[in-house]
Amino acid sequence: MSATASHFHLIKTDSGTAARRGRLQTAHGTIETPIFMPVGTQATVKALTPAQLREIGAQIILGNTYHLNLRPTSELIAELGGLHRFMRWDGPILTDSGGFQVFSLAKLRKLRDDGVEFHSHLDGRRLFLGPREVVAIQSNLGSDIAMVLDECPPWPCERAACEAAVARSARWAAQCLAAARETGFFERGQLLFAIVQGSTYDDLRRGAAESLAALDFSGYAVGGVSVGEPEPEMLKQVGATTPFLPAHKPRYTMGLGTPPQMLKMIAQGVDMFDCVLPSRVxxxxxxxxxxxxxxxxxxxxxxxxxxxxxxxxxxxxxxxxxxxxxxxxxxxxxxxxxxxxxxxxxxxxxxxxxxxxxxxxxxxxxxxxxxxxxxxxxxxx
Incomplete structure (x- = not known):
């Protein structure tokens, strides 16, 4: 499977909205979209077994690159056969890149042009995540869908700072794609999704979406939403992004939301969601x-x-x-x-x-x- 392989089939679009019914093929199974992905940060969806997840209709779950690389380490998971075998989940897995931790652990990290330097929230030791590192980690994990490294701007965000974050995210996305191609990522059946940033600036979101679409990733995510902005602004950001994403690729809004928010975003053309809300509350x-x-x-x-x-x-x-x-x-x-x-x-x-x-x-x-x-x-x- 290559980055440009036809792995997403658009079955039907709604005549009254931009809602889409699709089917996404991965190395570990087919995903019917729109779909919600339960969050399994530490290689477990808290309180449930893999069998219980299957019983309630889970098609794909999400793991966290940053946390799994700290503990137990991606090398150990690779040694034990990859994340699917490690946690005994035989369905598709999406892993984020650690990019959200660039936002959420702002006090423990330092942004560099080539990546992010962290102090571990567990023991304070220094570690570094760059585009090549996140591709290598997700390769070790063996995730079906991997995310590029990006910088998630806070809300509110001054335009100059947002422009810098969008430019840095674009560079990192291109470098992730190059690293994936060089290391046989796609030949192993893994998919790589890009992430569109731009905060509340519609023109920055459009520019980011169009430039990333030209690079032809396996799929595209709307990032930088649900970071403190009011719901109307959040929905506006999604609506400012999806029209400029390729129609023949899956679209993923990261880290949200409530049931009505998801339905409203499906109406805007979103196919995939994840959120800790249902398990946390x-x-x-x-x-x-x-x-x-x-x-x-x-x-x-x-x-x-x-x-x-x-x-x-x-x-x-x-x-x-x-x-x-x-x-x-x-x-x-x-x-x-x-x-x-x-x-x-x-x-x-x-x-x-x-x-x-x-x-x-x-x-x-x-x-x-x-x-x-x-x-x-x-x-x-």
Whole structure:
């Protein structure tokens, strides 16, 4: 498989929006899009087994290059057969490049023209990530989809600083692509996605998207969103990027979002999402329903015999809200497992509904009605 191989098939586009129904072929299986990817930062999706992930419909999961290279190291994972064998997940895996840590660990890193110098958040030791390093690490991990190294500007961001970040990200992307070609990355069936930055500047996003599209990566991501900006601005940034990405390549918005945000971004032409939200809030007693989030810590659920939802049926919904609240209040591990399973299933089922409605040709009206119900809490939970 080469960087330009036809690995993405666009099945249908919605007539009322820019929503797309697609199919992405990877070395470890086919992904039906739009799709949500559960986050497995440390080679595990917290609280769930690979078998449970399969049972709730997970097609692809995400791992973190920065964290896995620190512990247990990409060399050890390679020695033990790669990330799929290491964590016993036989489906596709996407790994980020560590670029987000350029943003999130700003106090522990120093930007250089050739990459990023970090002090490990674990033990303080110095390490360096450049384009060649992130390609080598993701090659060791054996991920199906790898991301280029980029600089994620903060919000708000002065234009001059954003221009510098966009230019640096473009250089690093080209260097990642060159390193991948030189090392047989694509011949091993791995795909490489570029990342479009530009903060809130529409012209910078368009320029970045067009220049990266000319390099013909395997896919393209919208980066630098959900970094503190208001939701309308976030949606505006996505809408300023997707029209300038190749129609025949998959599009991925990184690190978000809520259920309505994802549906609105699908309407803007996004195919792939990841977010820690559904698993993170599960550990704090929050469950997703079609009528909005349900806080199981609330006293009103103490004697509530109902399941979380009558409409979204999974293993967790055999248990009462009363029992789930008890687990949360008692700090029982089972509570984390059951609520994580439910929330991730909710996200994955929502993507399955989106795919069905794009195919049926009524995505525009369906997603608006779904978002209105969720955001208004029409039937109080």
């Amino acid at each position: 599960a550990r704090h007693g929050l469950a997703f329903t079609p009528d909005g989030p349900l806080n199981l810590r609330n006293e009103k659920h103490r004697r509530d015999p109902r399941p979380i939802s009558e409409e979204v049926v999974n293993y967790t919904t055999q248990f009462s809200r009363s029992y789930l609240r008890h687990l949360v209040q008692a700090g029982e591990i089972l509570g984390c497992t059951l609520l994580t399973l439910h929330n991730l299933h909710f996200y994955l089922d929502l993507m399955a509904q989106a795919r069905a409605h794009i195919e049926a040709g009524d995505y525009a009206s369906w997603h608006r009605a779904w978002c209105e119900r969720y955001e208004s809490g029409a039937q109080r939970v």
